[in-house]
Amino acid sequence: MKVRPMKNRSGLHSAMAKPARSTFRGLALLVGAAICAFAAADGAWLTKVPAKDHERQNPYRGQDEAVAAGHRIFLDHCAQCHGEDANGTKKKPPLRSERVQQEATDGDIHWLLVNGNMKKGMPSWAKLPDQQLWQVTTYVKSLGTQTAESRH
Amino acid sequence: MIKTTVIILSLLFTASVTQAQERPYFVTYSHEMEEPGNLEVESFSVIGQPPAGNLFFGSTLEFEYGVKAWWTSEFYLDGQSTQNDSTIFTGFRWENRIRPLLREHVINPVIYIEYENISADKALREVVGHDGAADLTTPNGEARPDVERELELKLILGTNWRGWNFSENFINEKNLLGGPWEFGYAWAISRPLALAASARPCNFCREKFQVGVEMYGGLGDANSFGLHETSHYIGPTINWAAPGNVTLSFSPQFGVNDYSVPHLYRFGVSYEIDQFLSRLRKGE
Numbered sequence: 001m002k003v004r005p006m007k008n009r010s011g012l013h014s015a016m017a018k019p020a021r022s023t024f025r026g027l028a029l030l031v032g033a034a035i036c037a038f039a040a041a042d043g044a045w046l047t048k049v050p051a052k053d054h055e056r057q058n059p060y061r062g063q064d065e066a067v068a069a070g071h072r073i074f075l076d077h078c079a080q081c082h083g084e085d086a087n088g089t090k091k092k093p094p095l096r097s098e099r100v101q102q103e104a105t106d107g108d109i110h111w112l113l114v115n116g117n118m119k120k121g122m123p124s125w126a127k128l129p130d131q132q133l134w135q136v137t138t139y140v141k142s143l144g145t146q147t148a149e150s151r152h
Numbered sequence: 153m154i155k156t157t158v159i160i161l162s163l164l165f166t167a168s169v170t171q172a173q174e175r176p177y178f179v180t181y182s183h184e185m186e187e188p189g190n191l192e193v194e195s196f197s198v199i200g201q202p203p204a205g206n207l208f209f210g211s212t213l214e215f216e217y218g219v220k221a222w223w224t225s226e227f228y229l230d231g232q233s234t235q236n237d238s239t240i241f242t243g244f245r246w247e248n249r250i251r252p253l254l255r256e257h258v259i260n261p262v263i264y265i266e267y268e269n270i271s272a273d274k275a276l277r278e279v280v281g282h283d284g285a286a287d288l289t290t291p292n293g294e295a296r297p298d299v300e301r302e303l304e305l306k307l308i309l310g311t312n313w314r315g316w317n318f319s320e321n322f323i324n325e326k327n328l329l330g331g332p333w334e335f336g337y338a339w340a341i342s343r344p345l346a347l348a349a350s351a352r353p354c355n356f357c358r359e360k361f362q363v364g365v366e367m368y369g370g371l372g373d374a375n376s377f378g379l380h381e382t383s384h385y386i387g388p389t390i391n392w393a394a395p396g397n398v399t400l401s402f403s404p405q406f407g408v409n410d411y412s413v414p415h416l417y418r419f420g421v422s423y424e425i426d427q428f429l430s431r432l433r434k435g436e
Contacts, residue, residue: 068351080190080426118221118254126256127175127184129315129347132359 043099045120049111056107060131060138070139073132077125086143092121101145109137174399175317176391178418179278179368180340182319183260183310185251186218191428196401198276200416205289207235210274212245217428222251232274238292243270243299245277249308256312264306264321271299276416278304280325281334281373284383284411301328315347317364332375338368342389360393366403369412383412391420398423 060066075084081092088094095101100109113133116124125133175182178196186192194214201207209232216226225248233239247266272295274288304325311318323336342364350357369384371377387405394400401420407413425431 065351069349072351072353073349077187080187115255116221118251121188121221123185123187123218123221124256126312127182127317129344129359131315131348135349 043103045112045117046099046104046108049108053111054105054107056105056110058106058110058134058137058141060134061106061141063138066135066138067142069132070135070137070142073128073136074139077128078136081121086140095140096143096145098145100140101143106134106137106141109140110134113137174362174391174393174401174422175319175340175342176362176364176389176401176403177319177340177342177366178389178401178403178405178420179276180319180321180338180366181249181262181264181306181308182317182340183251183262183308184317185221185249185262186216186224187426188218188221189427189429190218190424192216192422192424194420194422196275196277196418196420198274198416198418200276200288200413202285202288202413205285206237208274208288209233210276212275212277222254224249228268228277230270230273230275230277232272232292234274234292240272240292240296242273242275243268245270247304258311260310262308262310264304264308266302266304266306268302268304269299270302272296273300278323278325278336278338279368279370279383279385280323280336281370282376282381283336283370284381285407285413286411288413299329302326303328316341316343321368332373334373335371335377336369337371338366340364340366340389355395361390363388363390365389366405369408381411384408385412385416387416389418 060070074086078095079086081089082095083089083092086095093100104112110133112122113125113128113136115126116122118124125136128136175184178198192215194216195211196214197209197211199207199209211231213229214226215228216224219225226246228245228247230242230244231240232242245266245268247264250263250265252261252263272290272292302325304323306324307322309320309322317340319338319340321338323338325334325336326332342362344359345361345363346358349359354360365386366389367384367386370382372380372382385405385407387403389401389403391399391401399420399422401418401422403418405416405418407415
């Protein structure tokens with residue numbers, strides 16, 4: 001069954017169209033603002049890392065044993081949200097992103113693990129000893145930006 | 153209803169679970185919250201015998217859920233069994249812990265709010281006011297009608313430093329049916345036996361064990377604040393992150409004055425299910 005469009009007899013249609021258009025525009029603005037806010041918040045934690053933490057050196061950097069140990073810790077504590085391949089899940093970000101792999105230093109990632117990003121659902125992992133946090137950092141940094149799929 | 157029950161039970165027994173990293177504390181709370189979305193099912197038990205009283209076994213079954221990274225909610229079911237007496241369900245508790253500061257600091261406060269509806273409790277999840285060994289000698293039949301509906305507030309302070317955890321709790325409890333505010337404390341220190349994780353999978357690596365010391369006791373009430381006629385306990389404590397993602401805890405504890413039960417033996421088993429509600433929705 002076809003629905004006939006309403007005739008614009010008394011200007012009622014156009015009068016209704018205006019609020020509809022402005023509602024649409026408002027919604028579009030809202031969605032746009034939400035996307036901007038999300039995009040800004042997504043990496044906003046990086047801007048909060050104090051300089052001394054940003055520059056901290058990873059005592060395990062480049063050590064294969066630390067990568068293996070970090071992988072075990074990752075599977076125990078991180079994989080449930082970030083995925084076993086670290087490609088992220090529906091709501092949680094991938095760790096193979098350029099932000100994590102290139103923009104963030106080892107010190108930045110360690111800082112995030114200690115403090116979390118609680119408003120965004122990332123808990124503090126300060127309950128793990130510092131050594132284990134550096135081991136996880138070493139593992140995460142060893143992943144590179146290559147996704148698990150692209151390696152196959 | 154049956155389907156939901158089957159799904160919950162299958163989740164409990166088959167779900168992939170995370171390796172919990174729990175502190176080996178029985179009374180003291182640390183500032184560390186449950187990871188958001190995770191459900192931890194725990195059972196803590198205590199065995200003791202007050203002077204001139206019967207041997208008792210108190211137990212709680214706990215469901216701890218991470219609502220947010222800064223908010224943990226926990227529901228408890230309590231029961232106890234007393235030799236030459238009876239085995240009874242003693243009530244329930246519901247508590248919420250909120251972490252007001254969203255970053256890790258030198259001292260990290262957590263606000264704890266609990267409502268409890270219990271009677272003839274012997275789980276000894278906290279000691280407040282003038283709680284003592286004599287309270288545990290009352291026959292269940294007499295103690296049971298005396299239901300306590302209590303509001304409990306705690307200030308939890310926690311510090312992590314070089315692998316050590318220091319936790320202090322200041323406890324305030326008020327029976328909503330009457331009576332003064334009662335006070336208590338708990339503190340504990342613990343550390344894993346190894347700080348770095350080993351590269352190879354292992355069940356008995358040193359980092360899987362945490363050891364510590366725990367102490368707690370009453371501080372009187374609003375009418376008689378202090379240590380007079382209060383009980384206190386101290387003891388070493390240990391836990392092991394066992395295979396199958398179960399954590400086992402044990403602590404022998406000793407009453408430090410005549411007002412306390414001379415010895416308590418505490419046992420704990422906990423099991424953590426990651427992203428519980430998501431799994432429940434998917435029916436995994």
